[in-house]
Amino acid sequence: MRNLALALSLALSLGACSTAPSTEAPRLVAPILTSADALDTSTYARPQEARVTHVALDLELDFAGKAVRGTAMLDVLAQPGARQIVLDSDGLQIESITDTAGNPLVWSMGEAAGEKGAPLSITLGDARQVVIRYAANPQASALQWLAPEQTAGKVHPFLFSQGQAILNRSWIPTQDSPGIRQTWKARVVAPKPLDVVMSGILQGKPEELAGGKRAFRFAMDKPVAPYLIAIAAGDIDFRAIGPRTGVWAEPAMLDKAHAEVVETEAMVEAAESLYGPYRWGRYDMIVLPPAFPYGGMENPVMTFLTPTFIAGDRSLTGLVAHELAHSWSGNLVTNAVWGDGWLNEGVTSYFENRIVEEIYGAKRARQEVALDTMAIMETLAEVGVDAPGTALHQPDGTESAGSAIIYNKGAAFLRTLEQDVGRERFDAWLRQWFDKHAFQPATSAMIYEDLKANLAGSEDEAARLRLREWIYGPGLPANFAQPDPAAFAAIDAANAAYAASGDLPQGWRAWTSAERQRFLQNVPAERTAGELARLDETLGLSTTGNNEELFLWLRLALANRYEPAVPQAERFLSNVGRTKFVRPLFATLMGEGEWGQPIARRIYGQTRASYHTVTQRAVDRIVRAD
Ligand code: BES
Ligand code: ZN
16 A cells, blocks of 8 residues: 555645555545646635545435435545635535544534535544534435325335536535545435435445335445435336346336336447446446436436436437446546536537447437537527637636537537547547546646647647637537538428428338437427427327427427417426426427416426426526516
């Protein structure tokens, strides 16, 4: 083992290294970036003075009280002379803070500032481990407690967490910044018959306790960004896919879930052959109840998924490819600050498409690229090609113009480079980027320098590839690789025919989902009730099992004040909490004046309580703003 002083100084400065309590295997300590562009203003932590390297949770889930309570023991690495460690807290109820011998430590909670929460400062003295006894607030923004009616089984309650971006401070007292990586372990007590899963590896069998409870143990021995600590608990079962892959879901959902994700092992293999070994051991997924506010969340070793991607024909499994790809881009190499979110999401969206190409072929991959490009164009048309929010790198405190930039422009950047330099060179570059920065944070400046040195090779070539413009400039640079114009040629012809003469397409059911989505997106915006009825009847839109298509139908129908769509929308909005669907449907209704606004208010009045904080916050801005 290294000597401790050396370990401390190295860990606080450059290379990753390890320190260890005497009885356990050495723990990895990831470095902290010290450049100005890596300074995270969403945290109160001052990691260069004192930082958390390991979190050990011992928690009990109280479904009746909607509370998580217990202890968090933190390992601290402090610079000589550092007196305090500062953590993030959003509403945590602190009972006591002690050293490991039980001696109280002096602590104070500062003033709270919205979502950022409050600084929790602990005076360390000689302590290098602190024990925090606490409870999370029943309203903790990261946690959603579902009533049995919100589950498929309708009998047992359900709990899941969502940490990204800065929500985990509402249930874990630690330094909640993506640049401050931590290893962790947890012991979690839950009532029978609920099972618990986490974004770490399950350790052994659950321990039977008195009172109809069980304790589950998990460990994550790789340093991860703290937003990636996640938990879910409910009446769930597991089914294996491959030797290291499997899926959890409620019993009533498990068959359908398993059938939809049965290609996951092949996806992991495809991803590995593209960009190097999968370094996390297992890759499991959990299909959550429909209240989950996102499509998916890349929690390490346990991707969280919405059930709304289950179409029965694996047509929306790009989602799985996406969350899997985050095992490299995001979880292995992580944006140090949220203004560089494209390093996670843009690189992942590119990688996702490469997996889709391997598994489903070039046609589907090219069509998905064309759909993504349409989304970029829509955003640019909306906010303007010069809008600063359309740059990939967002300086601290500024907001990007949305996911089409972070995700799709980010992916378009890498696709442009790939097509320019060729796949072989590009793939070699991306692989070494992941290898070199594995388990470490990164910034836009770092990827720029790396691209210049290891892909371009010279200043001139970097300028020719417009690297700077892509990362720091607005809009789409001139060398943007256009999507294949043939990708949707037949569909665009079908749209033109429909717009001109009302002829509906033949063979709709044999089309790919991307094709159907393309068609629906390009239906003329203004439709009469008669035209909508015919569309629905002929194409079976309101009864489709494909939620991306159902969403496009509902949006089109509501924008045209089509009464028969109101009960359909109401049913959808009562069941589904995915922000991506819910927010635009409420926005569409609110845009329809005296017709739509009362409908939006009435439905939201009934559904708001069933949504996750993330979705509530997004919809509150729309439905309450007037
Ligand atoms: N990491 C994101 C989800 C996320 C982003 C949570 C920002 C909180 C803040 C996840 O990987 C994601 O991108 N999900 C997408 C799916 C994807 C196929 C584009 C989603 O949820 O729609
Ligand atoms: Zn993502």
